[in-house]
Amino acid sequence: MAAQTSTAKFSDIYELKEELGKGAFSIVKRCVQKASGLEFAAKIINTKKLSARDHQKLEREARICRLLKHTNIVRLHDSIQDEGFHYLVFDLVTGGELFEDIVAREFYSEVDASHCMQQILESVSYCHQHGIVHRDLKPENLLLASKAKGAAVKLADFGLAIEVQGEQQAWFGFAGTPGYLSPEVLRKDPYGKPVDIWACGVVLYILLVGYPPFWDEDQHRLYAQIKAGAYDYPSPEWDTVTPEAKNLINSMLNVNPAKRINASEALKHPWICQRERIAAVVHRQETVDCLKKFNARRKLKGAILTTMIATRNFSSRSLNVKKNDAIKESTESNTIEDEDSKGRKQEIIKLTEQLLQAITSGDYGEYTKLVDPHLTSFEPEALGNLIVGLDFHKFYFDHVLSKNNKPVNTSILNPHVHLLGEDAACIAYVRLTQLIDRDGLPVTKHTEETRIWQRKDGKWQNVHFHRSGTNSTEAGK
Structure with a gap:
């Protein structure tokens, strides 16, 4: 049977049998082709749980496997997309490793x-x-x-x-x-x-x-x-x-x-x-x-x-x-696949820079696009209390940040990103803030910050942050 991408429903062509193995986003089951009675192994991927990057990797894998037809290579016989699942139908190899x-x-x-x-x-x-x-x-x-x-x-x-x-x-x-x-x-x-x-x-x-x-x-x-x-x-x-x-x-x-x-x-x-x-x-x-x-x-x-x-x-x-x-x-x-993790880490750093830019410029509208409405935080201004929601932060946007007409520059130093699966990440960094004080003199302040990002419905949002340092509204949220 030639490798192909079928448009028919999987269940019209194959009958699923027992499970052979399982991954985080896929399961492998033995299946029988109804017309011939031949046995295969169906790798069933839940595409609803895949990121755009994973979709690209899945397409690449299927494209490569369709090309390869050799007695010493596990062969792909069929590729079917069907109602939120992608089925890759391979040789059933039963001899083990x-x-x-x-x-x-x-x-x-x-x-x-x-x-x-x-x-x-x-x-x-x-x-x-x-x-x-x-x-x-x-x-x-x-x-x-x-x-x-x-x-x-x-x-x-x-x-x-x-x-x-x-x-x-x-x-x-x-x-x-x-x-x-x-x-x-x-x-x-x-x-x-x-x-x-x-x-x-x-x-x-x-x-x-x-x-x-x-x-x-x-x-x-x-x-x-x-x-x-x-x-x-x-x-x-x-x-x-x-x-x-x-x-x-x-x-x-x-x-x-x-x-x-x-x-x-x-x-x-x-x-x-x-x-x-x-x-x-x-x-x-x-x-x-x-x-x-x-x-x-x-x-x-x-x-x-x-x-x-x-x-x-x-x-x-x-x-x-x-x-x-x-x-x-x-x-x-x-197995390591670092090209993707490196790209996601850069994405988290860029999002954090955008968030700090919104804070520095006092742009509350842009700020709310990047943070979860139920954002939690620990920061010096809260005097050791856990803050939940945006009201506490909005006060500083309304009365301090938006009224500051003096130049402020914020930089991220030594950012370190931990990827917590596909849809969450933690970034820790030193935040350097350069500003002009009331006497017109340049001042540089630094704080240590940690932010947790989570991807919800394809959109990254800051769900928690922790900031050390002195009680300073100039440092921002």
Whole structure:
């Protein structure tokens, strides 16, 4: 069945079955195509809860998935928009994660690792030939088509994937998962297809010994390791790995993306295309044992983040944990997508500057457009009392701010924004106010302020603020 965007109702074509997984804004269910009886996995997104930015990302994901038709890629078969929901109908892949399957095998060798990596490289090569960079290649996104022995490895989750022109290198934003990020992304350099090859190198290292090449509990130290390309092959576990396997890893984990091997070249590497002759066939029990521990750590981290989402209602895009083995959410537990968060932080800073400008100019009408009618606040003028509503603030607009005809300039220093999901944010900053006093002399005052912003019906409003400093009406509201 060709991938398409259907205009018919979803329920006319498919019958929904049991739930396979759930995210903050979506749910995945098994479904059966009524006409053929074929089974698929339907990712059901509640579009009423999505921001305009999330709508764009959803459209990008669907557009990319429609383009990709390869045996080693989870395929999109249908895309249906229907009464506040968007349905993405994918292959039903039932074999679970590749890494979980490996630890259940009775025998696992370099030859098996080579065969797995060949399939991963086939999917990456196909993506790159079609101008797609995955950006989030990692174990959680490597699935098996079925539980049958020798089932195909399939690359899943194109929620962070981007479209590029040829060998284009540009800054597409800080996106990926910490342990798999490339040096060029961490340096915030222009990047492109080589970021996927770097991630393949990390995956291959894990496939061979069961633990990652870069690891530190402290993320800053982890990033320093990656940028320096600081990995090694410690004894005794690496002593039994063939030199050709290490050579391929070195080619993939080259810190210079221009010198990094590409996917088509990697597929021609002797360790991949001549595995029967070159790769070792000895069973790697130590690798399996280490991989069990590695998988357990991943699952524990996922469980912790699932609890955080359930109790704190984090955005699916900032902390989204995958739980199903079929089609998974478009961003996972440790996945970072910083280009969007950076834009929203700038938006909060700009809104705060607009609000302070309305205060400085005594424009109460503009002020009320930016604050919630039930605004709460702590400020020195209230003598320690919590103020609710706008009457207290309107008094100063009517009798002080609007009558001040002397120049006043307000600046925000050191703003720091915390994003609290998609629709809330907190900003803390130092507010510097320059004014002329009654004697005509310049005066500079500063206060520390914190403001909580919330998006209601698509519109940001200041719902709470806390201001320290002296009792001063010049400082404003």
